[in-house]
Amino acid sequence: NAGVTQTPKFQVLKTGQSMTLQCAQDMNHEYMSWYRQDPGMGLRLIHYSVGAGITDQGEVPNGYNVSRSTTEDFPLRLLSAAPSQTSVYFCASTPDRSSYRRYFGPGTRLTVT
């Protein structure tokens, strides 16, 4: 199993550009989530999904969209990038919604200039 994979590892965007961060898992996990991590801020939940076709907002959803058309994939879209979205983004998957374990991907470091 590859576990949780994220692409790209690094990305530089200009303000106003859009892009999609990819996340995939091959563990047949029901629950997936996106976090952002800023220096000294811990991890903050952006969006999450409890299963294919179901998504919901987390703590900091503004400026981001998600969809979950398959169990495996959970892409995160930045609609119009802003410097405030410069961060490290982690995708995580969890066997089911009640499980405590989060299996984190390696992260995407995004810089918006």
Place this chain on the structure above:
Amino acid sequence: EDKVVQSPLSLVVHEGDTVTLNCSYEVTNFRSLLWYKQEKKAPTFLFMLTSSGIEKKSGRLSSILDKKELFSILNITATQTGDSAIYLCAVQNSGGSNYKLTFGKGTLLTVNP
């Protein structure tokens, strides 16, 4: 709103020292408290605690939860330079159907030789 506060935010020690990291929380419908270690990559799981007073141990690391006073501590004895990392505390609630994790800001531990 669930809240997790970690202290200290950063700590510098010498190899061989013992350190205690603190995590206090306010959460509705507490389900579990988790500790993660994060080096220059994704967080890795250390402990999950659900019951008061039961110490979890893994080598030189141990953790305990006090559900009455709403805090947990993570102890590291005989620290090594490889223990240098950010230590994240998170709490999971069982409210609704979401079982979300709320993370603290982390404690940056630096162990000098």
